[in-house]
Amino acid sequence: MNFETYAIDVAEWQHVIKERTLAVRSFAELDAYTKPDHWGYRPQEQPAAEPLALAALAFVGADRGDDALPLLDKLSELQSPSGALGIYEGEAAPHWGTSLAILAWSAAIKSKQPPADDAARRYQAAVVQGCRFLLSVEGKTIPPGSEVSHDTMLVGWPWIESTHSWLEPTAFCFLALKSAGMRAHPRCAEALRLLLDRILPGGGCNYGNTLVLGQVLRPHIQPTGILLTAIAGDADNHERVIKSVAWLQQAIDEQTTAASLAYALMGLAAHGKAATDADERLTRALKLPTAKLGAWLPRVPLTVLAALGAKSPLVTLSREGAAG
Amino acid sequence: MKDEHNPADALRPPLSSAEHGTVKRRSLLVAGGIAAAGAVGYAGYPLVRQVAAGRSSVFIAKNQKYDGPLAKTIEDGLTSVGLNLPHLKGKRVLLKPNLVEPMRGSPQMTTHPAMVVACAEVFLKAGATVTVGEAPGHMRDTEAALVESRLGEALVAAKLSFADLNYEESQYLRNATKISPLEGFYFPRSIIEADLIVSMPKLKTHHWVGLTVSMKNLYGTLPGNRYGWPKNVLHHAGIPQTVVDINATLPPTIAVVDGIQCMEGDGPILGTAKDMGLVVVGLDKLAVDSTCARIIGMEPSMVTYLEIAHKAGLGQMNDFFIRQEGERWKPLVSPFKILDREHLRAIQTQEARGLLTS
Numbered sequence A: 001m002n003f004e005t006y007a008i009d010v011a012e013w014q015h016v017i018k019e020r021t022l023a024v025r026s027f028a029e030l031d032a033y034t035k036p037d038h039w040g041y042r043p044q045e046q047p048a049a050e051p052l053a054l055a056a057l058a059f060v061g062a063d064r065g066d067d068a069l070p071l072l073d074k075l076s077e078l079q080s081p082s083g084a085l086g087i088y089e090g091e092a093a094p095h096w097g098t099s100l101a102i103l104a105w106s107a108a109i110k111s112k113q114p115p116a117d118d119a120a121r122r123y124q125a126a127v128v129q130g131c132r133f134l135l136s137v138e139g140k141t142i143p144p145g146s147e148v149s150h151d152t153m154l155v156g157w158p159w160i161e162s163t164h165s166w167l168e169p170t171a172f173c174f175l176a177l178k179s180a181g182m183r184a185h186p187r188c189a190e191a192l193r194l195l196l197d198r199i200l201p202g203g204g205c206n207y208g209n210t211l212v213l214g215q216v217l218r219p220h221i222q223p224t225g226i227l228l229t230a231i232a233g234d235a236d237n238h239e240r241v242i243k244s245v246a247w248l249q250q251a252i253d254e255q256t257t258a259a260s261l262a263y264a265l266m267g268l269a270a271h272g273k274a275a276t277d278a279d280e281r282l283t284r285a286l287k288l289p290t291a292k293l294g295a296w297l298p299r300v301p302l303t304v305l306a307a308l309g310a311k312s313p314l315v316t317l318s319r320e321g322a323a324g
Numbered sequence B: 001m002k003d004e005h006n007p008a009d010a011l012r013p014p015l016s017s018a019e020h021g022t023v024k025r026r027s028l029l030v031a032g033g034i035a036a037a038g039a040v041g042y043a044g045y046p047l048v049r050q051v052a053a054g055r056s057s058v059f060i061a062k063n064q065k066y067d068g069p070l071a072k073t074i075e076d077g078l079t080s081v082g083l084n085l086p087h088l089k090g091k092r093v094l095l096k097p098n099l100v101e102p103m104r105g106s107p108q109m110t111t112h113p114a115m116v117v118a119c120a121e122v123f124l125k126a127g128a129t130v131t132v133g134e135a136p137g138h139m140r141d142t143e144a145a146l147v148e149s150r151l152g153e154a155l156v157a158a159k160l161s162f163a164d165l166n167y168e169e170s171q172y173l174r175n176a177t178k179i180s181p182l183e184g185f186y187f188p189r190s191i192i193e194a195d196l197i198v199s200m201p202k203l204k205t206h207h208w209v210g211l212t213v214s215m216k217n218l219y220g221t222l223p224g225n226r227y228g229w230p231k232n233v234l235h236h237a238g239i240p241q242t243v244v245d246i247n248a249t250l251p252p253t254i255a256v257v258d259g260i261q262c263m264e265g266d267g268p269i270l271g272t273a274k275d276m277g278l279v280v281v282g283l284d285k286l287a288v289d290s291t292c293a294r295i296i297g298m299e300p301s302m303v304t305y306l307e308i309a310h311k312a313g314l315g316q317m318n319d320f321f322i323r324q325e326g327e328r329w330k331p332l333v334s335p336f337k338i339l340d341r342e343h344l345r346a347i348q349t350q351e352a353r354g355l356l357t358s
Helices: A003-013 A018-034 A049-061 A065-078 A098-110 A117-136 A167-179 A186-197 A221-230 A239-251 A258-270 A278-286 A289-293 A299-307 A313-321 B033-037 B046-053 B070-080 B113-125 B142-149 B151-157 B189-193 B216-221 B232-237 B239-249 B285-295 B304-311
Strands: B056-061 B092-097 B129-134 B161-164 B170-174 B184-188 B196-200 B202-206 B210-212 B253-264 B272-282 B322-326
Touching: A018 A049, A018 A065, A018 A278, A018 A299, A049 A065, A049 A098, A049 A299, A049 A313, A065 A098, A065 A117, A098 A117, A098 A167, A098 A313, A117 A167, A167 A186, A167 A221, A167 A313, A221 A239, A221 A258, A221 A313, A239 A258, A258 A278, A258 A299, A258 A313, A258 B142, A278 A299, A289 B142, A289 B151, B056 B070, B056 B285, B070 B113, B070 B253, B070 B272, B070 B322, B092 B113, B092 B189, B092 B216, B113 B129, B113 B151, B113 B196, B113 B253, B129 B189, B142 B151, B151 B161, B170 B189, B184 B189, B184 B239, B196 B216, B202 B272, B210 B216, B210 B285, B216 B239, B232 B239, B239 B304, B253 B285, B272 B285, B285 B304, B285 B322
Parallel strands: B056 B322, B092 B129, B092 B196, B129 B161, B196 B253, B202 B253
Antiparallel strands: B056 B272, B170 B184, B202 B210, B253 B272
């Protein structure tokens, strides 16, 4: 699905799908990201790795590869000689944006409209350098104890260097390495074990704790969506993965936000459960009064990625990079 | 999670962009108590310092309800503890509720929207500019935290602005007390630029440190994009130590506590509701938190971060040096259940002993 096709659908069915225009409009709103003053978490703020990477992924997914190029180049500028990307230019840490940048570069290289050879080579070099950095980073292990129930000795990736491994950074690093063709690396095998270990007994996950002091914690929509996207094709028949898909399907029936819903829809699409009413759901989420309050996760690129469903670059990179 | 590694290295800013300690503390806007809250060193002469600092005032109102006249209660409380509200005209006030990991079915976990809106009303009436800000500790999607807590819809209805502290650009400030190994902290722009911060916690038990009130709530002033979700950098550097360091380094901060519906048991996330009907207000956060601890059956000196804060000179902990405004705390004591864990049992007062839950 590209924007052009989408626009035709809208024109034909405008009288029926008035309510869907907000989600569709996100494709057009991506235009804002062609301007550097929209590369930060908010307009006029300095460029940041996460919004840059998500917008680049959205452009690639929407078959607007040319529009992705300046963002991909900016990500290259953010990359330090170690291969790491900090949050902002000139910062090498915290480095959690590195995996997102790798995903953006990989998506561009593998897209239907890949960049010209010289750019593709630069992005490929950035991917290699980024992956090398990821492999040099390890979350801290903690000797087993009775306080938490997850396997604290498994090594994944932390948000911040020299801290414990958590779910979301491990999921994105795992997915980044998959996208770069490194699924066979032992770190990926361990990351998958960690991710499965961090799923709650009843399905779903949160930031990465399961039981603390004997109490089962609660799942959340966004991390569950991210987890399911990252591990697509690698553990689809695992009991906790099946439970997580089921949990997420019912969880999004509750009112939720565009950012959480977007990751949820990608996670479900990655497991063959794309919501048929994704547009309506996204539109409802975008219309929440709280959307005006200025929470800063990049809503527009995420909405575009979610509206692409199984064709979202995050989903295709995950499935194509899976061990099979 | 004891750790030999010093996570300070992960938090040092690039030299080119850092402005170490260049933000000066603004002139205090308060008359009295908070002046005692400046850290004067971890060592020293505690008793001499306490006497010299004078008494801190803590206001308690009982029989409070979320649909009651909370703005009047909060205004009375702030005035009685010495806040000069007219001096806040034209100043920037940031209200910091607790939204660590909201779930619709657990309103006892988060500061009630009615408290936040009422508090905003008081400062708006005084002519201040009011922003509500939070960096939820367990959720990357801050809007989801606003939806789940129902705070978001209340802010929209009250036309209040919100600052997503998890992603705001931030500035590095030197650690004022250096009790933890961290050299400094990144604080979001809204925090740095505030003339006054109001910590608006929910009164809850906390399964690691005993209780969480106005001091621990300020973990949520640090941006997740630099500390993680959870803010594991702080855990590795020591929770009690970093609570004190953050409190000492922040701009002037006062406390307005939602003690109406509280949380006991396995707080701060999974505990059960306990109705107390209290609003607690003070300029000295340590005095407020110590008073709250006594009310819920905990001995403040056994709560590590309160004891460290006391030794660091962040305020008053001893009851003798805390002037009670409004209600006295002793008749309000109603011990909270805590998890049956070795590290928590020690903090219960004699009266609360045995109130344990699994």
